[in-house]
Amino acid sequence: MTRPNIYSPEIWNDPHPFYAALRREAPVSQVEPGGMWAVTRYEDVLYVLKNPQLFSSEGFRPAVQPAWLQQRNPVADSILMMDPPTHTRLRALITRTFSASGVARLEPYIRQSAGEIVDGMLARRKVDFMAEMALVLPSRAMSALLGLDPSLAPRFKTWADAVTGVGIIPADDLKRRAELTGYLDELTHHLTGVLELRQREPGNDVVTDLLQARAQGGSMSDDELLGYCVLLLVAGLETTYDLLGMSALTLADNPDLWARLKKDRALVPKFVEEVLRFHAPSQSTIRTTTQETELGGVRLPKGATLLVQFVSANRDESVFPNAHRFELERTGSPHLTFGQGIHFCVGAPLARMEARLALEALLEKCERLVREPGPVTWNVAITTRGPAVLPLELLPA
Ligand code: HEM
Known part of the structure; x- marks a missing residue:
């Protein structure tokens, strides 16, 4: 029997x-690409994440450092x-910067950025939300956080796509390989x-924090330092981009939800949490088994690659x-996104703060978001999923 490919349009366009x-x-069963073991139940996903001695994160590396890639993917x-x-050792170096109080400095x-972006979109009325808000707001946040030149923001997504894209381009697409390498x-x-x-x-940024942590005795090689900065840029962009896109799509398609949030802004954080659960902008992560082990009744060999599916x-x-219903009033187990x-x-x-502030600006300044009816085109990336484009009309309040 041929194994299902999770990136095929039939599955990717509607994975649930x-x-x-x-x-x-x-x-727990094998899927393509690569015969990875998809882990799909909540209990098993949690078990994998909580037992790093059995399920190593080193398994992620081949997905971003394929054999054909000559240079180091940072x-x-x-x-x-x-x-x-x-x-x-390395994670401890940035815990303070990313604490709730550390992040509140950026609020x-x-x-202000979210307000400006919504004003700009309202001036044109019909826009691609992904290009105008979902990309721009996280890019500005990452510029501020990492101390990067904001005029380079349009390059950030290209770079992030290259970092995560090298692992999934077809072997015969030599042109795209050369582009990504560049x-x-x-x-x-x-x-x-x-x-x-x-x-x-x-400066007053994470790069400076990392350099100071190293100078104060936190051992970190040059490659690890560069890897840190690149991870922050990629992790902070791609995922938040999809979260903002899924949030706007949900509100455009559900005017009743929009009306509830407009009436009661205190519901915005709950809405964001439910978007995170329901649509899982980060769909999965990767692990490898460090020894032969059993999971969900299946015997896995040592070295098996697991696709740990938050989306599932x-x-x-x-x-x-009511797992397949979008409900604001959820209590109980947390989502795993x-x-x-x-x-x-x-x-x-x-990420939660960016989504809240983007939505607050939209709710304050717009009467409604209107989407052309019809299917959404989804972007395809290793672990993230969201709309590739999202044409919306913004009606002013
Ligand atoms: C909606 C937005 C986001 C989602 C859904 C998301 C999701 C995730 C997930 C699932 C992991 C764990 C992966 C694993 O266990 O293998 C992770 C790790 C990480 N994320 Fe995020 N992320 C988001 C936004 C951000 C932002 C804004 C930043 C930073 C600016 C960030 C930085 C990181 C870093 C540095 C790690 C690695 C942590 C570690 O390995 O200890 N993420 N993220």
Whole structure:
């Protein structure tokens, strides 16, 4: 029997029926590409995330450092792809910067940016929300956080797409391979320059925090330092882009939800949480088994690659009542879109804040969001999913 390919349009365009069937019939089973083991039930996903000694994050590396790629993909040297004790040592260096109070320093700037972006969209009325808001707001947040030149923001997505795209381009697409290689060179060159600059002239940004942590005895190689910066840029952009896109799509398609939020802004954080659960902008992560082990009744060999599916766990009917209904008033088990355990998303407070501020600006300044009826085109990336374009008409309040 041929294995299903999770990136095929039949599954990618509407993944939920496929994962519901796997949860019922084959909760840990092999899929394409690469014969990875899809882990689909909430309980098993949690078990994998909470047991890094059995399920290593090193398994992520081949997905971003394929054999054909001659140069180093900087993200391959980042904490996302490391296990303890190296992961523990490096992660500790930025915990303070990303605490709720650390992130709150960015709030006035992000609120102002969100307001300006909505004003600009209202002036034109018909816009592609992905290009105008979903890309621009996280790019500005990442410029401020990392101390990057904001005029380079249009390059950020190109770079992020290259970092995550090298693992999934078809073997015969030599043109695209050459393009992505060029973007990786550009990214490495640029961030190396930023690191050199901040070494000479410290700023008020994460790059400076990392350099200071290293100077104060936190051991970190040059590759690890660069990997850190690249991971932050990629992790902070791609995922938040999809979260903002899924939020706007949900509100445009559900005028009743829009009306509820417009009446009661205190519901916005709950709405964001439910978008995170329901649509899982970060669909999955990757692990490899460190030894032969059993999971969900299946015997896995040592070295098996697991595709740990948040997109499926978040809809597990045994954990979430009415799992396939979008409900604001949820209590109980948390969604897994930010992961769990030692790799839990460092940027979760920032992502939540960006989404809240973008939605507050839209709700304040717009009467409604209107979408052309019809199917959505989805972007295809290793672990994230969201609309590729989202044409909306913004009606002013
Ligand atoms: C909606 C937005 C976001 C989602 C859904 C998301 C999701 C995730 C997930 C699932 C992980 C864990 C992966 C694993 O266990 O293998 C993770 C890790 C991480 N995220 Fe996020 N993320 C988002 C936004 C951000 C932002 C804004 C930043 C930073 C600016 C960020 C930085 C990181 C970092 C550095 C890690 C690695 C943590 C570690 O390995 O210990 N993320 N994220």
